[in-house]
Structures are given as C-alpha cells and as structure tokens.
Amino acid sequence: MKVVGVEEAERVENPHGVDVRKLMDGESAQIFYITLKPGESLKRHTTPVDAFIYVLKGRGIVEVGDERAEVKKGTAVYLPKGVPHAVSNGGSLDMAFLVIKVV
Template sequence: MSNETETSKTFVAVDSIEYAENSIVSKTILKKPTGNITLFAFDKGEGLSEHTTPHDAMLQVLDGKAEITIGGKLNDLQAGQSIILPAKVPHAVKANEKFKMMLTMIKS
C-alpha cells in the first residue's frame, strides 16, 4: 500500500503531517518519474546538512520559520514564503523553531 496522499481528495498540506520530538518527519504526497512532492516537519534544532541534488526544487514553508542556506547565502523564510533550490548548488535547512515545509522536486 502506498503512503501517498489519495488523489482527487481535498487535503490541507500543513495539517497532513505532524511534528515529532527531536525528529524530522517526511510524508510523500506524490511520486512520479518526473518529480516528487514531499511534506516535512522539523522539530526545533533539527536540520539537513549541506548537500546537493541533481534537480531543481521549490521549498514552501507551511508553518513556522526556517533558515535555508543556498550556495553559502542565508535565507530566513517564514510561513507563506517559498524559495527555489537550484540543481547542483549546495543547500542546507535549519529549524531554529519548529517548522513544516512542502518540497516539490522537478526532475529533468
């Protein structure tokens, strides 16, 4: 059985994933050969260390605030804001407080 969100049904992204103490929780919304949509919930102090991906992605903050570093430049985002993570450019994610995000990766 897939853990993807059921198609053709209304859902509220921010309410579709819960925080877990001292953890990062992820939930796949849609997974296709052309790209993925994934929800994440970061507890305060959690993060993803600097890494690169071969594909562009759009990060949307759904709840809270996040520090997103792209190519060495720090970006402070809050709920309602988005940023593009370019392919092959190092980026990192840090939760100075709890936050939720949706990541849409486009494969090329």
C-alpha cells in the same frame, strides 16, 4: 485522481533523521512534506534535480550556495540542482514545508 493526506503518506527514511512524508510521486515531479522540530535540520546537501521549498508553518533558515535567508510561512525558495543547500529550525516551534522536486 490521487488524494493523500500527510498522516497517511509514506514516511521516507533520510540521512537527516527528520520526519519526511512523500505526498506525490509523478513522472515529472515529487512532493514531500517535511517537519523540523526545534533544533532539527536538513544538513547541507545537493540534489541532482531542481527543487523548491514552500514554508507552511514556523520559521527557519535556508542556505543555498553562499546565500542565507530567514524564511517563514508563505515563503518559497528555489534550490538549483547541484548547488549545496540546508534548512534549519532554530525556533521554539515546529517548522513544516513542502519540497517539490522537478524530475
């Protein structure tokens, strides 16, 4: 069994300059815990695999292709591979979410 807490999870360098922690890295999936402070964002980018976001706390805006939606705690969003997407925190509190990549 593999058990990993957010605080001891490996920090991942990223082009967005935000706090990304790798929680799990399996054969068929990866799980990342991402924290966006107010004003921070994951800039528009694509991934070569399908991914999902699940918001744990806070609020933000998710853009997928030409669509845009406000998200909050308890919201899940599908990010299809190859489709540009972005996540931003325009609020006054931290936003935390999981990114699950299907590899």
